[in-house]
Amino acid sequence: MSVYEKMHPREIRKRIRNGEITNSTAGMSKGYTQVNLVILKKEYAFDFLLFCQRNPKSCPLLDVTEIGSFTPHKLAADGDIRTDIPKYRIYREGVFTEEVSDITEYWEDDMVGFLIGCSFTFETPLLANHIPVRHIEENCNVPMYQTNIQCEKAGAFEGPTVVSMRPMTHVDAIRAIQITSRYPAVHGAPVHIGDPSQIGINDLDNPDFGDAVTVKEGEMPVFWACGATPQAVAMQSKPSIMITHAPGCMFISDVKDEVFSVL
Amino acid sequence: MSVYEKMHPREIRKRIRNGEITNSTAGMSKGYTQVNLVILKKEYAFDFLLFCQRNPKSCPLLDVTEIGSFTPHKLAADGDIRTDIPKYRIYREGVFTEEVSDITEYWEDDMVGFLIGCSFTFETPLLANHIPVRHIEENCNVPMYQTNIQCEKAGAFEGPTVVSMRPMTHVDAIRAIQITSRYPAVHGAPVHIGDPSQIGINDLDNPDFGDAVTVKEGEMPVFWACGATPQAVAMQSKPSIMITHAPGCMFISDVKDEVFSVL
Incomplete structure (x- = not known):
């Protein structure tokens, strides 16, 4: 098993930010919840939030950032959704255009991050x-x-x-x-x-x-x-820009899996 | 026990719409879910939806209408949130100004209805x-x-x-x-x-x-x-207009209580 399995999410995120970890996060920080990411501009945010609210089985929202904020406070207070994922995908008008390891230069002041539960x-x-x-x-x-x-x-x-x-x-x-x-x-x-x-x-x-x-x-x-x-659906609606994690390259939160059990 | 206890929600809502039922809905249509209502204009809708998403224990959203729509499709496809509650309260800039039995004349094209679970x-x-x-x-x-x-x-x-x-x-x-x-x-x-x-x-x-x-x-x-x-919080933020149900005068949905059990 990898050395990353027992590492705290904070350490993993640091190594992702540094460019030391560049691939799938499967098996890392075992027991901590990993999440899907969708980033959209404000003009799409209400409808997408409503879509998630109406489809909680496929789109269970675990955190939504404030407009313009890249900090997912509920999941990782010192996290940064622009840098803490190994690989991102950029979609323009619904078309996949590029894969990048950091989206700081793509970030805009009216963007909202949606962090969605993962199986x-x-x-x-x-x-x-x-x-x-x-x-x-x-x-x-x-x-x-x-x-x-x-x-x-x-x-x-x-x-x-x-x-x-x-x-x-x-x-x-x-x-x-x-x-x-x-x-x-x-x-x-x-x-x-x-x-x-x-x-x-x-x-x-x-x-x-x-x-x-x-x-x-x-x-x-x-x-x-x-x-x-939610990624497939958002893509289909062809927003001017949408940013997601690349498959298997998730955001690792500071929250333990058990916390999400209702009983 | 009242004759309304065994009546279907559709019939109760018709009687409320007609002005036949004008008071508390407690005990009516036993076994069907009754819900709280908050209506806000579009400019407040994203933040309020996000507030509910972040505070699911106090603000469990069971339905949100499309912008301008008064039909809570998930809870009652033939319902009308402007007429199907016995008593509404109108708040302007956070101040309670009037209680009315019908809000058709208050409805605006950019209003959104939030239907929130009730104990x-x-x-x-x-x-x-x-x-x-x-x-x-x-x-x-x-x-x-x-x-x-x-x-x-x-x-x-x-x-x-x-x-x-x-x-x-x-x-x-x-x-x-x-x-x-x-x-x-x-x-x-x-x-x-x-x-x-x-x-x-x-x-x-x-x-x-x-x-x-x-x-x-x-x-x-x-x-x-x-x-x-959510009513108390929304009131505190002093939106230009907010409409809610009056205490005890709930919206009665077509959905049975059991449907909301996860296990």
């Missing part, structure tokens, strides 16, 4: 309950799929829910529903179990994002709303 | 678990207190958390914590139990809002964040 947080208690997580076993990215489940529209923001999938036994699926129900702040309970075609997924072996994983005999696929949804 | 919803499962609710037993309003627990600020909106108090035995308090933890959408778990002075309450017999109730020997006070908080 990394509920995978920790799944593993603690001896429920195997296949994409971790197979050392790849979780498979993600576009579905026919429409999000609730808010202003310019609309689109389909993206889900992540974890295959497991039927007994584990029941327990996983109980466990993830305790974490409404990080996607909560699954949105679907079993037959993928009912939510518009035709081929589990061809995920829209991430990597395919093995589904063993006797297992069922379990689908959770995914933090890729 | 009525979790009192139903408390009663179902044989936990007595004192203010219901004593047929009065729940006692509410300003505390020294500061809300997290958002733009112009800031102020102390208001709590409601229910006295109960220590055994019932434990069970009540479990039950209300399941309902994060309607204030969730208590914010304090026991010694009121720790949260800045000096005299339980003198609530800031509502009515005092008996605390029996061997009971402890249990405090929940209260939907009166």
